[in-house]
Amino acid sequence: MTTTPRVRFAPSPTGYLHVGGARTALFNWLFARKTGGVFVLRIEDTDKERSTDAHTKVILDGLTWLGIGWDEGPVFQGASVARHQADAERLLSLGKAYRCFCTKEELDAQRADAERHKQGFRYDGRCGRLSPAQAEANVKAGKPCVIRLRMPQEELAWDDAVHGRITFQGHDLDDFVILRSDRTPIYNLAVVSDDIDMRITHVIRGDDHVSNTPKQIALYRAFGKAEPVFAHVPMILGADGKKLSKRHGATAVGDYQAQGILPAAMRNFLALLGWSPGGDREVLAEADMIEAFSLERIQSKPAVFDTAKLEWMNGQYLSALSADALLPEVTRELTAMGVTTGARDLRPVIDAVKARSRLITDIAKQAAVRVDPSKAEQDDKGRQLVAKMGASFTGNLALAADALRSVAPADWTAAKLTDPLKALAASKGLKLGDVMQPIRVALTGSTVSEPVNELLAVVGREAALAQIARVAGT
RNA sequence: GGCGCUAUCGUCUAGGGGACUAGGACGGGGCCCUCUCAAGGCCCAAACACGGGUUCGAAUCCCGUUAGCGCUACCA
Numbered sequence: 085m086t087t088t089p090r091v092r093f094a095p096s097p098t099g100y101l102h103v104g105g106a107r108t109a110l111f112n113w114l115f116a117r118k119t120g121g122v123f124v125l126r127i128e129d130t131d132k133e134r135s136t137d138a139h140t141k142v143i144l145d146g147l148t149w150l151g152i153g154w155d156e157g158p159v160f161q162g163a164s165v166a167r168h169q170a171d172a173e174r175l176l177s178l179g180k181a182y183r184c185f186c187t188k189e190e191l192d193a194q195r196a197d198a199e200r201h202k203q204g205f206r207y208d209g210r211c212g213r214l215s216p217a218q219a220e221a222n223v224k225a226g227k228p229c230v231i232r233l234r235m236p237q238e239e240l241a242w243d244d245a246v247h248g249r250i251t252f253q254g255h256d257l258d259d260f261v262i263l264r265s266d267r268t269p270i271y272n273l274a275v276v277s278d279d280i281d282m283r284i285t286h287v288i289r290g291d292d293h294v295s296n297t298p299k300q301i302a303l304y305r306a307f308g309k310a311e312p313v314f315a316h317v318p319m320i321l322g323a324d325g326k327k328l329s330k331r332h333g334a335t336a337v338g339d340y341q342a343q344g345i346l347p348a349a350m351r352n353f354l355a356l357l358g359w360s361p362g363g364d365r366e367v368l369a370e371a372d373m374i375e376a377f378s379l380e381r382i383q384s385k386p387a388v389f390d391t392a393k394l395e396w397m398n399g400q401y402l403s404a405l406s407a408d409a410l411l412p413e414v415t416r417e418l419t420a421m422g423v424t425t426g427a428r429d430l431r432p433v434i435d436a437v438k439a440r441s442r443l444i445t446d447i448a449k450q451a452a453v454r455v456d457p458s459k460a461e462q463d464d465k466g467r468q469l470v471a472k473m474g475a476s477f478t479g480n481l482a483l484a485a486d487a488l489r490s491v492a493p494a495d496w497t498a499a500k501l502t503d504p505l506k507a508l509a510a511s512k513g514l515k516l517g518d519v520m521q522p523i524r525v526a527l528t529g530s531t532v533s534e535p536v537n538e539l540l541a542v543v544g545r546e547a548a549l550a551q552i553a554r555v556a557g558t
Numbered sequence: 559g560g561c562g563c564u565a566u567c568g569u570c571u572a573g574g575g576g577a578c579u580a581g582g583a584c585g586g587g588g589c590c591c592u593c594u595c596a597a598g599g600c601c602c603a604a605a606c607a608c609g610g611g612u613u614c615g616a617a618u619c620c621c622g623u624u625a626g627c628g629c630u631a632c633c634a
Contacts, residue, residue, distance in 0.1 A: 094634095095634095096633090096634050098633090098634075128634065130633095130634080131633060131634060133633090134633080134634090184632095188631095188632065191631090191632085192631095195631090198559090199559090201559085202559045202560095203559060203560080204559055204560035204561080204630065205560095205630075206560085206630085228632095230632055247563070247564090250562075250563080251562090252561070252562070253561085256560075256561055256562095257561085257630095258630095260631090261631085261632050263632085264632040265632060266632080268632085270631090270632070270633090270634095271633070271634050272634095274634095275634090290628095291563070291564095291627085291628065292628055292629070293628095293629090293634095294562065294563065294628075294629080295561075295562060295563095295628070295629040295630075296629080296634095298561095298562095316563085318563090318564080318627095319627070319628075321627085323568095323569085325626070325627085326626095326627085327627075327628085353570095356570065356571080356583095357570070358570090360570080360571055360572070362572070362573095363572070363581095363582085364571095364572075364581075364582040364583075365582095366570090366571090366582080366583055366584095367583095383570095383571080384563080384564065384565095385563090385564050385565065385627095386563095386564075386626090386627065386628095387569090387570065387571090388568095388569055388570075389569095389570095390569050390570065390584070390585085392569080392584060392585055393569070393570065393583080393584040393585080394584095395584095396583085396584055396585085397584090399596095399597090403597075439595095439596060439597050440595065440596045440597080441596085442596095502593090505593085506593095509593090515593080516592095516593045517592095517593045517594075518593085519593080520593035520594075521593065521594065523593090524593080524594065525594095530594090530595090531594055531595075532594055532595040532596080533594070533595070533596095534594095534595085534596090535592090535593070535594085536593060536594085537593090
């Protein structure tokens with residue numbers, strides 16, 4: 085029989101949910117959904133200095149926002165230190181690990197010395213050669229000690245699901261610490277102990293962990309347990325080719341949420357960073373993404389995070405979504421902007437404006453002006469624009485105002501507003517743009533908007549006429 | 559320094575020995591549409607890092623060079 089795949093995403097709550105972490109979570113989730121497996125969320129909070137509940141909440145919220153749900157957890161690693169300690173003790177009694185009495189100072193000195201000679205530092209294993217009697221005496225004497233794993237002098241290799249065969253040699257690695265002198269576990273021990281305990285079958289994580297993998301394999305062997313399948317997904321880089329960091333601007337999932345990115349667009353974009361379904365497909369529904377997903381199709385080279393493509397992707401989702409579907413997001417953004425819309429139905433406004441928007445915030449900004457056109461002149465940009473519109477601006481605007489005033493309220497629709505303006509232009513020998521553009525500027529404070537007939541309809545007769553009159557100075 | 563990973567248009571990628579005059583998308587440029595800007599449609603520029611092999615044949619396989627990245631803690 086085949087066992088159900090079990091995967092985990094294991095962030096440490098020492099910062100916000102980074103887009104790289106989000107993508108790792110996404111790949112784990114996609115794999116679980118594809119294979120009918122279980123996705124476990126584990127919070128690695130063994131670093132008590134830097135871990136906070138606030139960070140944990142941000143990570144959970146970020147995953148939820150992205151629609152990445154977990155089947156088990158969150159389980160907190162800190163709750164299992166007793167097991168971690170017991171596992172370390174077990175390795176000790178098996179002779180697979182030993183007590184090391186070297187002090188931090190001694191080790192630092194050795195490290196500095198190695199540095200000076202341009203040599204890589206590796207612990208020489210001297211405490212591993214202590215006789216049991218000596219070690220016992222040190223313990224009796226109350227000397228503090230850590231526990232180190234005895235690194236096997238053998239090949240430590242695995243078939244990585246994304247990279248293929250990766251090989252390390254035990255003699256290139258040192259006897260690393262698994263339990264601190266205060267008896268708290270070190271990362272590699274905690275991870276292996278937990279992954280065994282949770283019966284994790286596939287470890288899908290960032291490339292920055294490949295050098296931890298041989299150490300963890302050594303641990304699995306010491307415990308006499310079969311190792312899981314490892315899949316190391318490539319790093320995400322900034323535009324300059326360096327590892328993505330704060331220096332590059334927004335790196336937290338929350339930043340993109342605040343910028344007006346839709347969760348589905350973010351998820352689609354992230355999925356395409358280092359993975360592709362093959363062929364030319366890019367905008368993928370959730371079900372198609374799951375269907376096409378496989379570890380083998382993950383790219384083995386790092387990918388640059390391209391915000392221009394993210395925004396394009398968002399635009400794709402925006403235009404595919406109905407005004408109905410967008411309404412809650414836009415309303416939320418408007419509220420955040422301090423704009424009150426009262427009982428007004430925003431859906432026609434959203435429809436009018438969304439084709440020119442790539443972000444929710446773009447829609448909200450335009451909607452705010454459609455709802456209250458007087459905003460067009462409330463900022464300097466709008467005023468300056470009117471000021472430099474040229475000599476014919478006010479005159480043409482006044483002509484347009486006359487023509488529009490004679491449009492009956494019942495005829496104030498996008499379909500019926502174009503003709504009166506065309507007739508006006510024809511009768512005065514003006515180009516259509518000469519009458520359209522002044523209206524656009526007066527109503528939006530911008531030279532860019534939806535077609536003027538639609539704009540007028542969306543703003544409404546009373547508000548539009550009032551605003552035009554105000555700008556024309558009549 | 560050591561160990562490891564990686565290398566197709568500026569970016570994300572397709573490609574897994576002949577289907578490749580190397581395809582798509584973003585971004586850039588142009589045209590059409592048009593009251594502006596988008597959207598949409600059409601078109602253009604743009605890449606197999608380098609050098610050796612293997613093979614009748616290599617973007618695809620092997621080796622080397624170069625470059626980039628990661629790790630090298632009683633952090634995770």
